[in-house]
Amino acid sequence: MIEIKAKEDCCGCYACYNICPKECITMEADNEGFWYPKIDKDKCINCNLCEKVCPIINKPNSFLYKEKSYAVFNKNEKIRLESSSGGIFSILAEYVINNHGSVYGAAFDKDFNVKHIKITSLQDIELLRGSKYVQSRTNDIFKSIKFDLKNNKMVLFTGTPCQVAGLQSFLQKKYDNLILMDIVCHGVPSPLVWQQYIDELKQNYKQDIKSIYFRDKSTGWKTYSVKFLFDKDEYKNFGFKDIYMKGFLNDIYLRPSCYNCNFKGIERVSDITVADFWGIEKVLPKMDDDKGTSLIVIHSEKGKQLFDELSEKMILNEVNLNEAIKYNSSMIKSVKYNEKRNSFFAELNSGKELTDLIRIYTKISFEKRVKNKIKSIIKKLIR
Numbered sequence: 001m002i003e004i005k006a007k008e009d010c011c012g013c014y015a016c017y018n019i020c021p022k023e024c025i026t027m028e029a030d031n032e033g034f035w036y037p038k039i040d041k042d043k044c045i046n047c048n049l050c051e052k053v054c055p056i057i058n059k060p061n062s063f064l065y066k067e068k069s070y071a072v073f074n075k076n077e078k079i080r081l082e083s084s085s086g087g088i089f090s091i092l093a094e095y096v097i098n099n100h101g102s103v104y105g106a107a108f109d110k111d112f113n114v115k116h117i118k119i120t121s122l123q124d125i126e127l128l129r130g131s132k133y134v135q136s137r138t139n140d141i142f143k144s145i146k147f148d149l150k151n152n153k154m155v156l157f158t159g160t161p162c163q164v165a166g167l168q169s170f171l172q173k174k175y176d177n178l179i180l181m182d183i184v185c186h187g188v189p190s191p192l193v194w195q196q197y198i199d200e201l202k203q204n205y206k207q208d209i210k211s212i213y214f215r216d217k218s219t220g221w222k223t224y225s226v227k228f229l230f231d232k233d234e235y236k237n238f239g240f241k242d243i244y245m246k247g248f249l250n251d252i253y254l255r256p257s258c259y260n261c262n263f264k265g266i267e268r269v270s271d272i273t274v275a276d277f278w279g280i281e282k283v284l285p286k287m288d289d290d291k292g293t294s295l296i297v298i299h300s301e302k303g304k305q306l307f308d309e310l311s312e313k314m315i316l317n318e319v320n321l322n323e324a325i326k327y328n329s330s331m332i333k334s335v336k337y338n339e340k341r342n343s344f345f346a347e348l349n350s351g352k353e354l355t356d357l358i359r360i361y362t363k364i365s366f367e368k369r370v371k372n373k374i375k376s377i378i379k380k381l382i383r
């Protein structure tokens, strides 16, 4: 039976919950808002299936297909602008739905919690489109995917690398009709912090929220904005200024497993990895018009065949992977643990207001600012 000794040893993928034959695992949120398995020991029959499928204990094999990687964007400009990077997810989703398949990915529910859902129609692709910077709950999705696969449906699953690994572990075998797409993942913020943030915004505006966009590109792709549409008004702020994004990018409230992630690297469990092609202006300037370009890395024969078949819908150029990941360290290494994380959560749980707290915890001291300035002057002089 699975036992979580340290929180960093669970990425919250739900594989154990989905596999348990006695349904004696529930997923419960801790005081930081992240879910962990809890076992009803009276019902447990010690079959050990939960341990067997845990991707942290038994990581599935990872691959890289002949070092094939590309700078890509969708030829459909509208979809590209609605997507976080180059809009490649939507091309894969359309293909699967046109082949009567199911697509699984992260969507907002009516209260703007993020969870994985299944879609089977083209108009629902927009529900999954766009990054949601909060951990997505997969609930019973893995069981639903297995059911679809066994009924010979084509399935596309998209998610974080740990969710993809969790699904592959749960399935325990390879399916020809399954396409796995993961993202390059900085880490996932706390669902508790996210809910408090939207509650505070709702209170400030005294209106209900109609929609939320983490990556609004009307201010550019590289200088994207976070946008909330309320009943009457709109909140829009640059990603680097929005207080929730600041806390996320300062790594104050990521899941503990994200600081020592088991799923980094150029080899992956997935067929295809999609990321923002940061640094495209240096690697391949002709692919940069600031509307969003994806970095695509292929990991399997299946991924390569699919990519080739769909390439007529894309503008693409092959790139050198080592060159590309110079600007995207999230592909290969975890973020550094933020030493202030514990005291942040302690203060949050004692009832302090969230936005004030994030402001305090992201403030750079005068000393650090001077050090950073000196570092950047030295860098410029060396160049």
Ligand SMILES: Cc1cc2nc3c(=O)[nH]c(=O)nc-3n(C[C@H](O)[C@H](O)[C@H](O)COP(=O)(O)OP(=O)(O)OC[C@H]3O[C@@H](n4cnc5c(N)ncnc54)[C@H](O)[C@@H]3O)c2cc1C
Pocket (backbone or CB within 6 Å): 082, 083, 084, 085, 086, 087, 088, 089, 090, 104, 105, 106, 107, 114, 128, 129, 130, 131, 132, 133, 134, 135, 136, 158, 159, 160, 183, 184, 185, 186, 187, 188, 189, 274, 275, 276, 277, 278, 294, 328, 330
């Ligand atoms: C939490 C998070 C961290 C990321 N960190 C980085 C990074 O450090 N560097 C980088 O280059 N790229 C990162 N990305 C990936 C990037 O933002 C784009 O999602 C990716 O480039 C795909 O873009 P697209 O234009 O093809 O499709 P889009 O339509 O933008 O992609 C949407 C896809 O992402 C999935 N998705 C959205 N939110 C979540 C979520 N919370 N959990 C699981 N899956 C989700 C959806 O299911 C959908 O399949 C991150 C994404 C997320 C969600």
Ligand code: SF4
Pocket (backbone or CB within 6 Å): 001, 002, 019, 020, 021, 022, 023, 024, 025, 039, 043, 044, 045, 046, 047, 048, 049, 050, 051
């Ligand atoms: S050991 Fe078996 S029965 Fe017990 S919790 Fe794990 S999967 Fe469920």
Ligand code: SF4
Pocket (backbone or CB within 6 Å): 002, 009, 010, 011, 012, 013, 014, 015, 016, 017, 037, 050, 053, 054, 055, 056, 166
């Ligand atoms: S299977 Fe997933 S949710 Fe369960 S313990 Fe392992 S990492 Fe955590």
Ligand code: SF4
Pocket (backbone or CB within 6 Å): 011, 160, 161, 162, 163, 185, 186, 187, 188, 255, 257, 258, 259, 261, 262, 263
């Ligand atoms: S950083 Fe690693 S552990 Fe955290 S969500 Fe991403 S893949 Fe999962």
